[in-house]
Amino acid sequence: MAAAATCHSPARFTVSCSSTSAAAPGRPLRVAVVGGGPAGASAAEALASAGAQAFLLERNPSGAKPCGGAIPLCMLDEFAIPRDLIDRRVTRMRILSPSNLVADFSRALPPGAHIPMLRREVLDSFLRTRAADAGAQLVPGLVTSLSLPAGPTDPYLVHYISSESGQGQGRGVLEVDAVVGADGANSRVAREVGAGDYTTAIAFQERVRLPDAGMGYYDDLAEMYVGGDVSPDFYGWVFPKCDHVAVGTGTVCAKPEIKRFQAGIRARAGPKIAGGRVIKVEAHPIPEHPRPRRVVGRVALVGDAAGYVTRCSGEGIYFAAKSGRMCGQAMAEEWARTGGVTEAGLRRGYLRRWDDEFLLMFRFLDLLQQVFYAGNAGREALVEMCADEYVQRRTFESYLYKRMVAGEPWGDLKLLWRTVASMVRCGVIGREVDRLRRVELQARELRV
Numbered sequence: 453m454a455a456a457a458t459c460h461s462p463a464r465f466t467v468s469c470s471s472t473s474a475a476a477p478g479r480p481l482r483v484a485v486v487g488g489g490p491a492g493a494s495a496a497e498a499l500a501s502a503g504a505q506a507f508l509l510e511r512n513p514s515g516a517k518p519c520g521g522a523i524p525l526c527m528l529d530e531f532a533i534p535r536d537l538i539d540r541r542v543t544r545m546r547i548l549s550p551s552n553l554v555a556d557f558s559r560a561l562p563p564g565a566h567i568p569m570l571r572r573e574v575l576d577s578f579l580r581t582r583a584a585d586a587g588a589q590l591v592p593g594l595v596t597s598l599s600l601p602a603g604p605t606d607p608y609l610v611h612y613i614s615s616e617s618g619q620g621q622g623r624g625v626l627e628v629d630a631v632v633g634a635d636g637a638n639s640r641v642a643r644e645v646g647a648g649d650y651t652t653a654i655a656f657q658e659r660v661r662l663p664d665a666g667m668g669y670y671d672d673l674a675e676m677y678v679g680g681d682v683s684p685d686f687y688g689w690v691f692p693k694c695d696h697v698a699v700g701t702g703t704v705c706a707k708p709e710i711k712r713f714q715a716g717i718r719a720r721a722g723p724k725i726a727g728g729r730v731i732k733v734e735a736h737p738i739p740e741h742p743r744p745r746r747v748v749g750r751v752a753l754v755g756d757a758a759g760y761v762t763r764c765s766g767e768g769i770y771f772a773a774k775s776g777r778m779c780g781q782a783m784a785e786e787w788a789r790t791g792g793v794t795e796a797g798l799r800r801g802y803l804r805r806w807d808d809e810f811l812l813m814f815r816f817l818d819l820l821q822q823v824f825y826a827g828n829a830g831r832e833a834l835v836e837m838c839a840d841e842y843v844q845r846r847t848f849e850s851y852l853y854k855r856m857v858a859g860e861p862w863g864d865l866k867l868l869w870r871t872v873a874s875m876v877r878c879g880v881i882g883r884e885v886d887r888l889r890r891v892e893l894q895a896r897e898l899r900v
């Protein structure tokens with residue numbers, strides 16, 4: 453851990469020693485980064501690398517965030533993630549429709565490409581250690597509240613309960629110029645500054661250790677299941693992990709029924725996960741859209757706290773790391789240029805850059821979710837389209853490399869035509885699947 457900064461003493465309740473936090477020539481920028489997931493660790497690393505005094509507060513440094521752990525390939529290079537952290541390299545993706553039509557997503561995978569799967573405890577710990585190596589100070593502790601500044605150059609006070617063993621235990625206060633809220637979907641920082649609420653989905657996941665044959669089957673294969681039985685508005689998954697598979701599902705509109713949908717995904721995966729032993733059950737909210745306010749004064753929200761998860765796929769690790777880095781860099785650049793951090797500067801340096809780069813992609817994925825997850829007809833059409841090589845190529849391009857490339861006009865025209873045709877054709881299949889499910893449910897009720 454880096455040497456303690458002058459203003460930090462977690463041993464007991466402390467108010468900072470510095471009397472003013474106004475921009476002082478030669479004094480480094482001081483930032484509290486709350487939350488040590490990918491967003492917080494990346495923000496702290498960017499800040500420390502730019503010479504700022506960054507405090508990275510994490511309530512549970514040895515914890516493991518409930519997560520599928522799939523990241524896009526481009527993240528490995530962009531965030532210099534060592535290849536030996538990867539548990540599995542998924543080269544086969546399968547999406548299964550309500551009627552169990554299967555689309556295999558391997559044909560269009562570029563040579564050598566794969567989807568890296570990591571354990572979050574491994575990834576997060578690596579990113580935090582790297583932030584510390586860059587000079588950030590890791591503070592194990594739970595942030596309980598913020599005291600907001602009276603004026604534009606007064607400091608924020610960040611109150612926390614240290615979980616450091618020995619002398620470091622107890623309450624502490626940090627005095628800082630700015631705060632990064634990287635504390636996930638239940639963000640305390642967002643609440644403290646009145647950033648507003650967002651809708652969340654609930655994601656439920658069981659980690660299942662399979663017999664050898666089952667693990668062999670999922671060695672490099674990830675499965676996604678769509679259908680009203682596994683989720684009314686999302687998908688169910690079986691993702692391979694180091695020594696187990698993660699089997700889960702999510703929903704926004706029917707949260708109280710999540711256990712029924714989990715039973716649905718177990719039933720659909722059926723014999724493939726038979727004989728498995730559940731080693732962990734976990735659930736966590738996933739934001740559905742950005743918070744009403746992502747910058748309030750000198751407080752900026754990043755990652756899940758800001759609401760950066762794509763609705764269609766539930767992907768958020770890359771966007772968390774990316775937004776954390778972008779925000780950290782924006783704060784450091786403004787401080788270097790002007791000797792201060794301001795709300796207007798954060799809007800320009802962080803929010804505008806973020807929106808320019810990702811807003812369109814998020815809107816596009818929202819639209820796909822609305823069109824294809826709304827009912828079984830749409831889901832059948834989705835799977836039918838996923839079998840198309842052009843669709844696969846474009847999907848991989850945008851997921852693996854985070855590029856919204858312009859399509860080929862003729863390919864796009866054919867795709868549009870096929871989409872409409874699939875929707876019309878699958879309207880029939882989808883309605884039939886819905887009818888069969890209703891019949892099955894009625895029969896089950898009669899048996900009870």
Ligand SMILES: Cc1cc2nc3c(=O)[nH]c(=O)nc-3n(C[C@H](O)[C@H](O)[C@H](O)COP(=O)(O)OP(=O)(O)OC[C@H]3O[C@@H](n4cnc5c(N)ncnc54)[C@H](O)[C@@H]3O)c2cc1C
Binds near residue numbers: 489
């Ligand atoms: C079941 C499930 C599966 C998922 N699968 C995938 C997937 O396969 N791929 C993908 O890209 N995304 C996936 N996601 C989404 C992904 O997990 C998140 O988008 C990502 O973790 C966001 O990172 P973050 O750093 O913003 O927040 P988090 O990872 O949630 O980190 C927040 C951190 O803040 C800490 N914290 C919170 N409050 C405080 C406090 N008051 N004081 C101090 N510390 C605090 C927490 O302990 C935590 O470590 C999944 C999500 C779920 C729930």
